[in-house]
Amino acid sequence: MPRTLHAETVLGQSLFQKISNCRVLMVGAGGIGCELLKNLAMSGFRQIELVDLDTIDLSNLNRQFLFQKQHIMKSKAEVARESALKFNPNINIIAHHANIKSPRFNVEWFKSFDIVMNALDNLDARRHVNMMCLVANVPLIESGTEGYLGQVTAIKKDETECYDCQPKPVRRTYPVCTIRSTPSQPIHCIVWAKSYLFSQLFGLPEDDDDERLEAEMTQENVKEIENLKKETQALKQIREAMGTADYPQKVFKKVFTDDINRLLSMEDMWQNRKSPVALKYEEIEKLVTEGNSQLNNTEESNTLKDQRVWSLAENFVVFLDSVRRLSEKLMKEQANNPNASLSFDKDDPDSLDFVTATSNLRSIIFDIEPKSQFKVKEMAGNIIPAIATTNAIIAGMIVMQSFKILNEKLNECKTIFFDGSRRPQIFLSESLNPPNPECRVCNNTHIILKVNTKKATLRDFLDKVIHGRNDDMDIGEVIVEEGGRIIYDVEYDDNLDATFEQLQITDGKLVSVKPDDDIDEQNSSIFAISHRDFETPNTWFQVDGEPFAARNKISVTKSNSFSKQKRKLEESEVDTFEGLSRKRPAMNEEILVEDDDIIVTDSGTQKLIVID
Numbered sequence: 001m002p003r004t005l006h007a008e009t010v011l012g013q014s015l016f017q018k019i020s021n022c023r024v025l026m027v028g029a030g031g032i033g034c035e036l037l038k039n040l041a042m043s044g045f046r047q048i049e050l051v052d053l054d055t056i057d058l059s060n061l062n063r064q065f066l067f068q069k070q071h072i073m074k075s076k077a078e079v080a081r082e083s084a085l086k087f088n089p090n091i092n093i094i095a096h097h098a099n100i101k102s103p104r105f106n107v108e109w110f111k112s113f114d115i116v117m118n119a120l121d122n123l124d125a126r127r128h129v130n131m132m133c134l135v136a137n138v139p140l141i142e143s144g145t146e147g148y149l150g151q152v153t154a155i156k157k158d159e160t161e162c163y164d165c166q167p168k169p170v171r172r173t174y175p176v177c178t179i180r181s182t183p184s185q186p187i188h189c190i191v192w193a194k195s196y197l198f199s200q201l202f203g204l205p206e207d208d209d210d211e212r213l214e215a216e217m218t219q220e221n222v223k224e225i226e227n228l229k230k231e232t233q234a235l236k237q238i239r240e241a242m243g244t245a246d247y248p249q250k251v252f253k254k255v256f257t258d259d260i261n262r263l264l265s266m267e268d269m270w271q272n273r274k275s276p277v278a279l280k281y282e283e284i285e286k287l288v289t290e291g292n293s294q295l296n297n298t299e300e301s302n303t304l305k306d307q308r309v310w311s312l313a314e315n316f317v318v319f320l321d322s323v324r325r326l327s328e329k330l331m332k333e334q335a336n337n338p339n340a341s342l343s344f345d346k347d348d349p350d351s352l353d354f355v356t357a358t359s360n361l362r363s364i365i366f367d368i369e370p371k372s373q374f375k376v377k378e379m380a381g382n383i384i385p386a387i388a389t390t391n392a393i394i395a396g397m398i399v400m401q402s403f404k405i406l407n408e409k410l411n412e413c414k415t416i417f418f419d420g421s422r423r424p425q426i427f428l429s430e431s432l433n434p435p436n437p438e439c440r441v442c443n444n445t446h447i448i449l450k451v452n453t454k455k456a457t458l459r460d461f462l463d464k465v466i467h468g469r470n471d472d473m474d475i476g477e478v479i480v481e482e483g484g485r486i487i488y489d490v491e492y493d494d495n496l497d498a499t500f501e502q503l504q505i506t507d508g509k510l511v512s513v514k515p516d517d518d519i520d521e522q523n524s525s526i527f528a529i530s531h532r533d534f535e536t537p538n539t540w541f542q543v544d545g546e547p548f549a550a551r552n553k554i555s556v557t558k559s560n561s562f563s564k565q566k567r568k569l570e571e572s573e574v575d576t577f578e579g580l581s582r583k584r585p586a587m588n589e590e591i592l593v594e595d596d597d598i599i600v601t602d603s604g605t606q607k608l609i610v611i612d
């Protein structure tokens with residue numbers, strides 16, 4: 001009995017045939033990807049390409065079931081392929097151990113697929129695939145999970161919202177004065193330890209804290225900001241003692257005694273708040289010599305050390321020791337490279353010891369509950385435990401959506417929100433929305449530019465492709481950009497005689513051209529570069545599309561068969577993860593800290609400053 005008989009019977013001959021002929025691209029072979037590849041192999045897909053840049057880690061094995069212990073350090077894409085072929089050896093899977101952003105995955109390669117499925121974990125790669133699918137005009141199924149929460153949606157050029165149609169969430173922010181002077185929650189102390197003290201002691205020396213502080217200045221906090229600047233300067237001087245025996249002690253006394261006493265002298269600050277209590281080095285040292293630290297107790301397993309909250313004496317010992325270890329590490333690196341610096345890594349034991357002990361000592365000063373190292377790791381590393389079942393359910397949903405697309409019933413696709421913790425209603429769905437007329441990504445004109453990148457210059461491109469068109473539309477001055485760099489604008493014409501190749505605009509790259517007067521950035525043309533050695537002499541370009549077509553549109557509002565009415569959500573239901581808008585109940589604040597960088601903002605000025 002053929003393996004696919006069951007799927008064939010359930011899906012019917014017609015759909016099963018479409019599935020067999022469908023060329024599918026899967027991006028990401030992690031938590032969702034492993035489940036998805038198994039589903040594809042079992043439901044009759046026969047032509048699958050998959051891309052993943054990573055290798056298998058021990059921590060993947062609890063949920064990425066295509067991988068086993070003997071596969072650690074091997075390519076995820078290749079091992080996923082081998083394991084999936086065991087489910088169904090009669091299919092064709094091509095695995096690429098590579099970054100999907102690599103130029104070899106150009107628009108023409110994307111065009112060769114009938115459907116693209118994302119199983120990614122980051123905004124940048126998702127945005128890239130979204131853009132490539134828009135340019136190639138291939139339907140994309142987007143997905144994401146976070147703990148018990150999951151989401152799937154379908155994207156099709158000109159018919160639905162694209163990945164970038166809805167604004168992406170900004171990361172959680174904290175006012176600088178809360179972090180530096182008046183913390184009231186464990187996370188404030190963790191952010192201070194990880195993003196401020198760690199980088200001041202071990203980060204780049206030129207890392208300019210003053211600039212950030214100035215950006216946060218308001219009439220009310222002028223004095224405090226000036227004080228904080230002085231505080232940072234004094235710390236910089238202490239840093240010069242790095243490597244000496246009493247360096248850890250000097251740092252301790254500076255940040256846990258002197259700076260706290262300085263804060264205490266600002267009496268106004270503590271009128272309506274509990275005032276901090278400075279730590280006294282000698283007193284705690286005495287506690288340690290009296291044996292108040294369990295940390296050297298060899299009978300206690302590492303796991304227990306991780307999970308219980310350390311005493312004051314224990315945090316003290318770990319603080320001093322981790323400053324010493326990190327200093328040694330930095331100085332060793334600086335011996336080879338004077339510009340070397342360290343950055344916080346939750347998986348580095350020295351960094352994690354430092355952040356745990358530092359944040360706990362600060363918590364004790366401000367009468368905030370200290371946390372175990374396990375919890376600090378979770379909060380500092382923004383870790384939300386992945387749940388295998390959520391990934392499996394979402395991977396199933398992706399395949400269900402693909403059936404609708406293959407049956408040419410895109411209008412039956414939905415955005416599906418899954419919340420495994422909200423029983424009994426674990427699924428919510430919403431009709432797909434039409435493209436957002438304000439979206440800067442999908443409202444652009446997408447064009448494939450076949451070009452002899454070795455011969456054609458930027459001047460040729462501007463003369464022939466941008467200005468030399470026969471549509472009576474003078475586009476005027478333009479700005480040309482590639483990968484975030486400006487290649488040309490009216491005041492920067494140095495590159496005019498350089499070839500595409502010299503400008504590193506090669507096969508697979510995306511070039512954006514926008515009219516100089518286009519303040520809203522809604523009329524850009526995105527050119528996907530495809531190198532060609534044309535046979536006809538002096539032919540260097542072939543343009544597949546009409547540049548600036550969006551300019552000619554009378555109305556940007558598109559009509560289609562999708563519902564334009566979004567169900568209005570309760571405020572507490574709306575939240576976001578990795579850029580997908582979603583509904584869910586309000587979550588614990590600690591979990592909401594997003595991304596490794598913490599942004600500090602002054603709510604009064606709305607300026608955002610990354611202080612990581």
Ligand SMILES: Nc1ncnc2c1ncn2[C@@H]1O[C@H](COP(=O)(O)OP(=O)(O)OP(=O)(O)O)[C@@H](O)[C@H]1O
Nearest residue numbers: 028029030031051052053054098099100120121125
């Ligand atoms: N630009 C990219 N190109 C190719 N693959 C990518 C790219 N960005 C991310 N990925 C892959 O997407 C997958 C996402 O899977 P998942 O979210 O389960 O992450 P993970 O790294 O396996 O797990 P965790 O982050 O929890 O350790 C990963 O395997 C990752 O390598």
Ligand SMILES: [Zn+2]
Nearest residue numbers: 162165439442
């Ligand atoms: Zn869009």
